[in-house]
Amino acid sequence: MREVGPMRALRAALCAILATGMLASGATSVSANDSPDTDAAIPPGPGLADLKQAIDEFRAALVDLRDACRAEREAVVPDATTARTRLPKGESACEKTLKQMRAEFHAIKQQALDLEARYVASVKQSRIDAAKHKEAEAKAKLEKAQQEERVRQDAAKRERTETDAAKKAAEQKHVASTTDQLAKQRAKLEAQLNQVDATLAYKQGLWKQAVDAANEYRAKAATLVGADRDRYLAKAAQADKDAAQWAGYVKDYLAQHESLVAQLAKLGTTPIATPKPDDLATKRAKLEEALKALNDKVAYKWSESDRYANIAADLRDQAAAATTEELRDTLNAKAVEADKQADDWANLARQYEDQREAVQAELDALRKT
Secondary structure, three states, X not given: OOOOHHHHHHHHHHHHHHHHOHHHHOOOOOOHHHOOOOOOOOOOOOOHHHHHHHHHHHHHHHHHHHHHHHHHHHOOEEEOOOXXXXXXXXXXXXXXHHHHHHHHHXXXXXXXXXXXXXXXXXXXXXXXXXXXXXXXHHHHHHHHHHHHHHHHHHHHHHHHHHHHHHHHHHHHHOOOOHHHHHHHHHHHHHHHHHHHHHHHHXXXXXXXXXXXXXXXXXXXXXXXXXXXXXXXXXXXXHHHHHHHHHHHHHHHHHHHHHHHHHHHHHOOOOOOOOOOHHHHHHHHHHHHHHXXXXXXXXXXXXXXXXXXXXXXXXXXXXXHOOOOHHHHHHHHHHHHHHHHHHHHHHHHHHHHHHHHHHXXXXXXXXXXX
């Protein structure tokens, strides 16, 4: 069979792709740092555009050859014995060539389709692998940070233990009067109380952060649906779990605080209630910073509540102007949902307002000292 130009071009394009192996191996690489979207459109593979063009040209050549064979068959052939014309019988050489070219065309086209399918599957798998790799890196970083924090806490605990042991050993070396012993005991209890109170304040801060986070996640979930809503509800549940854990620590340190206060009372003294000026300034600055953050949160929550209230009003106006009952019901249902969102944001704003009032009261009391 004699090859035509488009057939040679088609074979050349296919052979070029097969020789490089680009399509079969998924030439488009995806880095783990690119945050690949597994659902994004896949660009054509290397050489695929040339191959498709060659297929189109070959298909056009087949059409031309089919027309030529039909014209050849329909042409009259002189019959020398009868002086009449007759049509050729059997399959002509042109038709045989056409048949063979069609068969080869379908075979090459199927190879091209198989190559493209393997290429697409390879690119998708590369994207999936890159996403998994990035997730694993993030998890490893988190675990490393957590491990470092545990090491730091253990070292701090050992240091405190060694410091306390050294103080205790130094105290045991001195023989003093009853007054001196009481003074030392009082100083020791006050130091312990200061340490417990500092830790208590730290745990209370973490507890409040966890509670705020849980409220934020639930508010966010209320604005979403489907998998996104479930994800934020799961985050809220984890934040509730963390808050419960921090609340347990707060309870334990409160018990230690009460115990130390009772021991100091037995010694005929009470804890020093007046902090140093530097401590007052530091505490005041922290309260003012917390108050500013709460003000921002309250303003944001109320703005969201107002936004959803406006959406509900707009939806009701659209429902009133609706021309069909079905559209009116749909718009009213959306308005009800927007009202619920507005109420949820408003409730959250009120919670932060309560926190703000408590911080403001503590700040006012501190300013009077």
